Amino acid sequence: EAKSDGRGVFRFFEPSMGACLRNRRQLEHDIRHAIMRDELSVAYQPQADLQSSQVFGFEALLRWNHATRGHIPPAEFIPMAEECGAILQIGEWVLRTACAEAVRWERPLAIAVNVSVMQLHSGNLPELVDEILRETGLEPSRLELEITESTLIKDVGRALEALGKLKALGVRIAMDDFGTGYSSLTNLRAFPFDKIKVDRSFIRSVHTNEEAAAIMRAVFGLARGLRLPVLAEGVETEGELSFLRQEGCDAMQGYFLAHPAPIAEFEQYTSQTGIAATHQKHELHLLR
Numbered sequence: 312e313a314k315s316d317g318r319g320v321f322r323f324f325e326p327s328m329g330a331c332l333r334n335r336r337q338l339e340h341d342i343r344h345a346i347m348r349d350e351l352s353v354a355y356q357p358q359a360d361l362q363s364s365q366v367f368g369f370e371a372l373l374r375w376n377h378a379t380r381g382h383i384p385p386a387e388f389i390p391m392a393e394e395c396g397a398i399l400q401i402g403e404w405v406l407r408t409a410c411a412e413a414v415r416w417e418r419p420l421a422i423a424v425n426v427s428v429m430q431l432h433s434g435n436l437p438e439l440v441d442e443i444l445r446e447t448g449l450e451p452s453r454l455e456l457e458i459t460e461s462t463l464i465k466d467v468g469r470a471l472e473a474l475g476k477l478k479a480l481g482v483r484i485a486m487d488d489f490g491t492g493y494s495s496l497t498n499l500r501a502f503p504f505d506k507i508k509v510d511r512s513f514i515r516s517v518h519t520n521e522e523a524a525a526i527m528r529a530v531f532g533l534a535r536g537l538r539l540p541v542l543a544e545g546v547e548t549e550g551e552l553s554f555l556r557q558e559g560c561d562a563m564q565g566y567f568l569a570h571p572a573p574i575a576e577f578e579q580y581t582s583q584t585g586i587a588a589t590h591q592k593h594e595l596h597l598l599r
């Protein structure tokens with residue numbers, strides 16, 4: 312390890328950096344074993360239609376409860392899992408777990424699963440999805456794969472081929488985090504998306520900030536032109552919700568309706584009987 316000799320040369324490797332790297336290597340090791348150790352779980356967050364005020368599906372969100380470090384957020388471990396390749400195994404686990412969960416529901420709601428670009432480029436994602444659909448018996452039209460747009464552009468040809476095969480299976484594709492990538496507009500035309508999920512940074516304060524409102528109206532205009540439905544991510548307030556509804560946004564997801572949680576907490580949506588007798592305060596707001 313290179314250290315300062317006291318005269319200020321070659322001080323590019325601090326002891327704290329060594330600790331950080333060891334830490335990271337340890338975590339990369341742990342993530343490979345997380346499935347075996349039963350540390351992964353899936354949280355579900357409902358998605359609602361703004362016309363009918365009905366919950367039509369859930370997004371599956373991966374959770375890692377590390378044996379000694381406790382809960383580690385996906386924003387931390389997903390990029391790491393992508394770098395060390397573990398995302399392929401983990402992504403397969405999420406797909407299988409979420410599809411198996413969805414077939415247990417009494418109502419045939421949609422299930423949205425995030426897919427990393429590494430999975431898309433792996434060469435066998437369409438085959439894997441086909442296998443999981445057969446294995447679980449999930450109707451392909453109930454599955455939606457969410458792809459973060461900024462990650463698509465690395466290998467357009469390969470991504471297009473995989474997406475084409477997935478669409479042929481009857482699976483739907485959503486562009487996730489719309490607006491945060493580098494070439495949103497090009498990607499929208501080039502890729503066969505079925506839905507646009509607008510990133511929550513665009514939803515924030517949309518009802519109080521004229522610039523934010525103008526940007527969202529432009530997004531709605533664009534989506535209408537392309538005949539793509541829009542789901543607003545990260546809706547937290549009633550003000551944001553009424554703006555979105557007024558502007559003709561198709562669907563929403565966010566803390567205002569519900570935080571991601573174990574599926575057992577959403578029986579009012581997944582069961583046939585629960586729907587009529589809902590006492591959810593947020594659903595009452597939505598129903599107005």
Ligand code: C2E
Binds near residue numbers: 384389
């Ligand atoms: P995403 O796919 O855009 O998921 C939405 C994120 O926003 C989730 O964070 C969710 O908990 C959070 N969220 C939902 N409603 C609200 C809200 O009203 N306000 C705020 N502030 N946040 C809200 P989470 O679960 O921490 O996941 C972060 C990201 O990690 C996801 O963003 C997705 O890109 C990635 N991710 C999660 N699970 C998976 C997975 O199974 N596979 C892959 N490849 N990526 C995943």
Ligand code: MG
Binds near residue numbers: 425457487
């Ligand atoms: Mg997502």
Ligand code: MG
Binds near residue numbers: 459487488
């Ligand atoms: Mg994302």
Ligand code: MG
Binds near residue numbers: 488508510511
């Ligand atoms: Mg998103």
